[in-house]
Amino acid sequence: MVRCRNTTSDKVAVKSSIYLLQERFKQLQKIKKMREEKELLKNMLMHFDHHVESYNNNNLYFHSGLNMISPHNNPKSSSQVSVSLWPDIKSRNIEFQRKGKMLPPRQQPRPGGLQTSLSLIVSPDACGSPNPQERDSTSDQARDSPSESASSRETWPTSDALMAKKMEKEKENGYAEHSVVRNVSHSDKISLRDIARERVDVIADRMRNLPDEYLEKFKHELRVILEGLGGSQHRDEFLFLQRLVNSRGDLTNGTLCITHRTQLEILVAIKTGIQAFLHPSVSLSQASLIDIFLYKRCRNIACGSVLPAEECRCEICSKKNGFCNLCMCVICNKFDFEVNTCRWIGCDLCSHWTHTDCAISNGRIGMGPSVKNGASSAETLFRCNACSRTSELLGWVKDVFQHCAPSWDAEAFVRELDFVRRIFQRSEDARGRKLFWKCEELIEKLKGGVADPMACKVILSFFQDLDVDPSKSQENDEGGHLIAPQEAFNKIADVVQEAIRKMEAVAEEKMRMVKKARLSLEACDQELKDKAQEVTALKMERQRKKQQIDDLESIVRLKQAEADMFDLKAGEARREAERLQRIALAKTEKSEDDYASRYLKQRLSEAEAEKQFIFEKIKLQESSRASQSSAGGSDPSQMMYSKIQDLIKNM
Known part of the structure; x- marks a missing residue:
């Protein structure tokens, strides 16, 4: 019977080869993981550098007046970088938190409905655009x-x-x-x-x-x-x-x-x-x-x-x-939604409209002969750009204030007075100069907190007095009569008081400007201190981030060295595995040869035993048949027996 091979050395060699192959596979997996972590760390470092650069670009600017680097915002509200480093690469956690940039504030829409009618009276058909x-x-x-x-309001x-x-x-x-x-x-x-x-x-x-x-x-x-x-x-x-x-x-x-x-x-x-x-x-x-x-x-x-x-x-x-001559300025070709205002000047003859700002900037407002009093006197006139004819402005301003001033608030009142002040700023006639001074006086009072109805009453009474005083003064001037001493003294006192009042107003304005400049200087000094502190904080922050970058780079170099070391060990393990594989293959071939030789020897011994058994059996049969032949002579079976015996001997 054939025996199965069961050598202890062959089993040990195969098991050791399998174990080495498993260890090599684990090392290769670890090397692959380390390479992935290395790539991840490089990407995170590049991302970190990008955020640091963005942080510096977004939070530093050059102050136009001081030529020094200053942050836009408080450093506490700027971008923050939080880095936590641990020995194990799996436990690193780098977080980037950035706040969005503030948008400029949108222009607020003006309350109320839209009106584009250019008449002095509010029209019920006035609508918006x-x-x-x-x-x-x-x-x-x-x-x-x-x-x-430029002054139109966003209404949509x-x-x-x-x-x-x-x-x-x-x-x-x-x-x-x-x-x-x-x-x-x-x-x-x-x-x-x-x-x-x-x-x-x-x-x-x-x-x-x-x-x-x-x-x-x-x-x-x-x-x-x-x-x-x-x-x-x-x-x-x-x-x-x-x-x-x-x-x-x-x-x-x-x-x-x-x-x-x-x-x-x-x-x-x-x-x-x-x-x-x-x-x-x-x-x-x-x-x-x-x-x-x-x-x-x-x-x-x-x-x-x-x-x-x-x-x-x-x-x-x-x-x-x-x-369109109904709603557009003849100079700038633009339209807006201002109504019941001195912002628009209308021609009395052709009914074309012009912005007050455009008329002033293009020299369409100036001195000219009075339309009512002839060429002997001059007054402030508006020359239309469409028909080149003139219109007087003092009566137009008076009509605007009489019809529209009661409905103005303080802001609108100051704006309208400023329009009138700029219109009559270069006026040379007495009434125009008085109106200019009165507008400046009322603007200061309104800024100081004077009630709107009081200012409206003052300007309307001023227009009434202005219509009466020039006629009297003109009659006195044309008649050439002498003025009584007391009246002359009174006029001189009025002029002196007016001059003193103007000087006081100028002095108050200068004091206000000096106070404002002092406050601005103090605010500037405080801002300089704040900016210096912010710059120091930014430098410390940049130094800290630079240290963090150096730490990350050292970790990258360390992991690179570890990866190279594991790569070297993996090569050695691979070569050792190949050597063991060759040894196992040689031992396997040798064991197979030994098994084949032993198997052949076993078969040969079995064949010899079988041959001996058959030979003994033949001898036994031969002896029995010999005894039979001696008794009965030769027969064909005896001949067949002899042939088989010869054949066995030949084998």
């Missing part, structure tokens, strides 16, 4: 509307507020706007530049396939550009879009009739620079939008007059595209 913009802006402020004057809801409400509504409905936009195919997506330069019919067909949410997002993008919050980038983008629209010759009445509603609103907003046409609450007919685009209708939505207004044939109304 949004804050517009146009290309010929002269304002230095990025957010001033180019088609309005801001785009950010509209988008916030819209997002809240979408969240209530369970979806966000970007999810809708994402479903729009790439071929249907368009941009503002596509609308400004592509064919009208092509863009109209593509916009009809877009959802309303995408179109609203589109209008919001243009509103943001018109607001100019992005600085020069938004201004350049708007000017580029406006050049594209103005350079096109195919935008006629016929082609604009086939436009999409949103497409037409965007084209009108780009050409006029007025974002009100994109406002959801503004709903103009398509014909009105086309007329505004083609300069056939006033771009002021509150006016909406067909141009030229009142069929005026003057040079300005005929040559200036889009100019």
Whole structure:
């Protein structure tokens, strides 16, 4: 029977090989893990350096007056970096916490309804218009509307507020706007530049396939550009879009009739620079939008007059595209919503309107011969830029104050008095100088806390006295009569008292300016101290972060050395495993050879035993048959037996 091989040395060799292979696999896993942790640590270090650089860039600036580095905010409110280092790489925890940058405050809308009527009396038909913009802006402020004057108020809801409400509504409905936009195919997506330069019919067909949410997002993008919050980038983008629209010759009445509603609103907003046409609450007919685009209708939505207004044939109304003499300034071509004010000056003859600021800056206000009293006397006059004829200003100011002053608050009263003061600042006639001094006096009193009704009564009584005094003084001057000594003394005393009062006012103003300068100096010194402390704190913070970076770099170097060491050990283990594998293979081959030789020997001994057994059996049969043959002679079986015996011997 065959025996199975069961050598102890072979089993030990195989088990040791398996154990070494398992150990090598564990080492390779550990090396892989260390490499992953090394890459993670490098990424975290790079991220840390990026945040430190951003922190330094966002929290340091050069003070324009002091030429020293100062933080924007308190260091406690600036970006913070918290680093916790532990010996084990798995327990490191690096946290970066950054606060967002504060946005500039938005311009607050002016309360109350909108009024664009330029009459002195409040008109019940006065209505409002949004804050517009146009290309010929002269304002230095990025957010001033180019088609309005600088003092106009924002009266329409801001785009950010509209988008916030819209997002809240979408969240209530369970979806966000970007999810809708994402479903729009790439071929249907368009941009503002596509609308400004592509064919009208092509863009109209593509916009009809877009959802309303995408179109609203589109209008919001243009509103943001018109607001100019992005600085020069938004201004350049708007000017580029406006050049594209103005350079096109195919935008006629016929082609604009086939436009999409949103497409037409965007084209009108780009050409006029007025974002009100994109406002959801503004709903103009398509014909009105086309007329505004083609300069056939006033771009002021509150006016909406067909141009030229009142069929005026003057040079300005005929040559200036889009100019409306009912609501726009003949100098700057802008409109605003100020009514019942001295901000606007109207021509008595042609009824064109001019901003007071524009008239002063362009020299349209000056001295001239009196219209009422002939060429012998001079007074302050306004010369219209449209008809070049003059209008007297003192009576106009008087009418404005008599009709509108009772409804003004303190702020409006000070503003109107300042307009009048600047109008008569260079006046040379006696009445104009008196009005100038009175305005300065009332402005100081109102700033000091005088009640509005009292100031209104004072200015109205002043106008009444002003109408009486000049006539008397003029009669005395024309008659050439001598003045009584007592009357002369009284006049001299009045003049002296007036001079003393003026000197006292000037002295008070100087004292107030000195006090204000002292307070400003103290505030500046305190600010310098605060900034110095903040700079010291920032330097300490930067030093601490530099130390943290050095610690991280040392950890990286340590882990790199560990990784190299484990890599070396892994190579040694791999070579040892290969050597043991060769030894195990050699022992396996040797054991197989030994087993084969022993197996053959066993088989040979078994064959010998079987041969001996058969030989004994044959001998036994031979002896038995020999006895039989001696008794009965030879037969064929005896011959067969002899042949088998010979065959066995040959084996």
